[in-house]
Amino acid sequence: MKHLSAIKAACVLLCLATSPVFAEDAGVEWDTLNQEVGKLYRAGKYDRAVVVAKKALEVAKENAGPDHPKVAASLNILALLYKTQGRYSQAEPLYKRTLVIMEKALGPNHPHVATSLNNLAALYDIQGHYSQAEPLCKRALAIKEKALGPDHPGVALSLNNLAKLYRAQGHYSQAEPLYKRALAIVEKALGPDHPHVAIALGNLAVLYRATERDDEAAKLEQRAARIQAIQR
Numbered sequence: 705m706k707h708l709s710a711i712k713a714a715c716v717l718l719c720l721a722t723s724p725v726f727a728e729d730a731g732v733e734w735d736t737l738n739q740e741v742g743k744l745y746r747a748g749k750y751d752r753a754v755v756v757a758k759k760a761l762e763v764a765k766e767n768a769g770p771d772h773p774k775v776a777a778s779l780n781i782l783a784l785l786y787k788t789q790g791r792y793s794q795a796e797p798l799y800k801r802t803l804v805i806m807e808k809a810l811g812p813n814h815p816h817v818a819t820s821l822n823n824l825a826a827l828y829d830i831q832g833h834y835s836q837a838e839p840l841c842k843r844a845l846a847i848k849e850k851a852l853g854p855d856h857p858g859v860a861l862s863l864n865n866l867a868k869l870y871r872a873q874g875h876y877s878q879a880e881p882l883y884k885r886a887l888a889i890v891e892k893a894l895g896p897d898h899p900h901v902a903i904a905l906g907n908l909a910v911l912y913r914a915t916e917r918d919d920e921a922a923k924l925e926q927r928a929a930r931i932q933a934i935q936r
Contacts, residue, residue, distance in 0.1 A: 745785065
């Protein structure tokens with residue numbers, strides 16, 4: 705996933721449940737519009753990207769109705785653009801609508817619903833609305849643990865999201881076991897030298913720095929640096 709643009713990733717995550725009601729020619733137009741949005745996004749041309757993303761949203765609505773997963777994907781993309789621009793009040797209802805559509809289309813306990821929950825939680829997190837983000841992160845974590853199993857890398861991502869919320873609030877004792885579990889999961893699932901392990905090490909090191917455990921942090925940082933050097 706790391707090699708996908710944020711726009712393409714949104715489509716991949718939210719369009720796996722596409723139904724045949726979406727006409728082929730409309731699908732081609734929708735894909736073309738989203739490719740253009742991706743190019744504009746990467747170029748930092750967000751205002752123009754919003755215009756094209758709105759067109760893609762209209763194509764999806766007109767050809768499949770308001771509750772199709774591709775509508776959810778378009779809403780998610782538009783919300784991402786607004787979030788990138790700091791237009792949080794405009795992004796929030798789009799993320800909420802995306803969540804409603806995905807719950808209806810896939811059921812409340814599908815991993816893609818967890819993704820929608822995490823997107824909304826991230827919006828609240830960036831604004832410092834931690835009390836709103838926390839229950840979303842917890843629900844996303846519970847969904848992934850049940851659907852994917854407790855040792856899946858996707859669970860590690862949700863653990864990291866929840867730990868980040870606790871760390872931001874200074875709740876270090878709650879954050880630490882989550883970061884440690886996330887690290888253990890990615891080490892086991894991906895191997896000790898995977899780039900995601902370096903990220904997990906860095907997250908735990910930040911926590912240790914915040915709690916003045918500098919020697920422990922330095923060891924983690926050194927290991928993360930060795931992993932990053934291997935990947936170059």
